[in-house]
Amino acid sequence: MGYILTEEGFQDALKELRKEYRIFAPVRKKGAGRFTDIDAVIYDEVEEGSPIELEEKSDYSAKEVLTPLSETLFFFTEEQCKEADIDTRPVLLFLRSCDLQAMKRLDDMYLHNGREQDWFYQRRREKLHYVLIGCGHSYENCFCVDMGANITKDGYAFSVDKIDENYRINVLEEAVRSAFAASSERQEEVVPRHVTENEVHVTVPETIPIEIVKHPLWDEYNTRCIGCGRCNYACPTCSCYTMQDVYYTDNGKVGERRRVGSSCMVDGYTNVAGGGQYRKTQGERMRFKTLHKIRDFRKRFGYDMCVGCGRCDDICGEYISFSNIINKVAAAVEEMEKEGSKNA
Template sequence: MGFILDKISADKFLSGLKDEYYIFAPKRFELGGIYSDTDAIRYSEINSFDEIVFDEKSQYSFKETILQISQTIFYFTEDQIKEPNFTCRQKKALIFLRNCDLHGLKRLDDMYLNNGPEDYYYKKLRDAAEFVVMGCENSFENCFCVSMGTNQSDAYDLSIDKQEDKYLITCKNSKLNNILLKAGASSSDVVPKFVTSNNIQVNIPDNLSNDVATSKIWDEYDVRCIACGRCNFVCPTCTCFTMQDIFYTENGKVGERRRVWASCMIDGFTDMAGGHSYRVKKGQRMRYKVLHKVLNHKKRHGEQMCVGCGRCDDICPEYISFSNSINKLENAMKEVTSNE
């Protein structure tokens, strides 16, 4: 069902949501960017529609709204282990996100819910969330969602497009539908917006295989990459974490174990007992990441892990382009097949 909200009815709609929802959306933080004179756009709780940034891409994804950056798994003493009294948010979360991010949510579900036993902590927050897809009228810089087939999705509770001082909405959720009607929304035929072309296009070779791991294309990243891990942290589909024990006392027998976001690109991620470490070179880490995103995940779950949001390209301080890395795979496959 389609609706049109003006500024007044939009504010009423938001007020009607607050009793049942925490509302998260891309929000501008002035002078909070990676440079001293730049802003940051990242997810935060919002209190008005005016706070939502519709016309720019957020540097960070929606991921941190349903994946805690640091999460306590259990507490321990000398002779006892206790799980935390995990309680979900007091209210549900309503999360505004782009089509590519909505596809990213499906990838997170694949990893945390469909890749073995369900992750209890993720599922709690996931089940308590509903999603509003924000239409993209034009492609943003570095986006390649059309190539990845993630430029459109219908797996939302509500869609919203801003048009000057009005909001065009389609709603699939009966509860949200009732709140819209109470807010004075007027019915109308609405078609959610989505981009149909990007300036950047990628091509994943049909014959791509793990043989490409022996290509020399990965060697350049030994020098270029500085192993900061930013690309992983802004990515909506990266799910790696590490475990940390936090000790409360000097004897090291009382404390808590936490799982904390981690990155396959940083030093120490593959360290093992005995001092051994896999993927010591940065090019090896780049190889692992690229093939995980555009090859191995698809083998298991039927779709590419990368959703083409381009945030990794946006954030990299060394200007390493993930889309360029994908486009180099065709020549890399020619290289390895010619060496056979």
């Protein structure tokens, strides 16, 4: 059953939920964009509903709530080690379908990717409850429909759609129902809005042969890509990080260990002991990132890593389009298949 709330009713419902939950949502930050006269929509903790941006797609994803850019994992001395404390209150996280689908990808990588689960990720994940923001239309550079991330039917506490000054709420978790029941104007069936058509389209090949790594399509990115890593930081499914030890004493026996977000596209990320480097050129790095999104992840988990949010296209300073890269891979695979049939 769904609920219809006015602006005041929605504020009252969130005020009630704030008694138990911390709330994180996309918020418009004045002058926080690439220039002082450009705003940015980023995630932050909110005390009430009015700052929440429900109309525009956020510039950065919701993953920073679950995997902070810099997170202290534990503190150490010569004699003991202690895990860093975190806020243990449950969290309500507002996000769109593509981002919610991206969180499932992160769950697979951190929790279902081998014998052991990432404990530091798990303890945050256990506190997290999703709030689905309905999408009334597609945004620039989005290709979520072709990636199958445009619709989410479960896995969230409640959904919210703001239509004609009213908030339409669909509740799935009973724990939050009373907050909306007490503040609603009326009850009726509510189905969260979702995108059914994007202006941008991609074709992901069913199978991508390993020979694609030698295809010349990657060469143009040796000069086009500047290796800034912005695409990775904006992406909701990128999870690269580095480990940093911060020492409080000169002898290096007291300090803390941090997990810090990083990027497979930046110079130095694949450096190894002895001066080796696995991927030296930007073309090689673009190849690695792309095939990880639409080939390698699928081989392990059965579905693609990319959710088609388009943020990488939005943020790239060199106007490199990831959707175009996917289509170039599809064209190259088709070309290779034709050549193979001719030589058969």
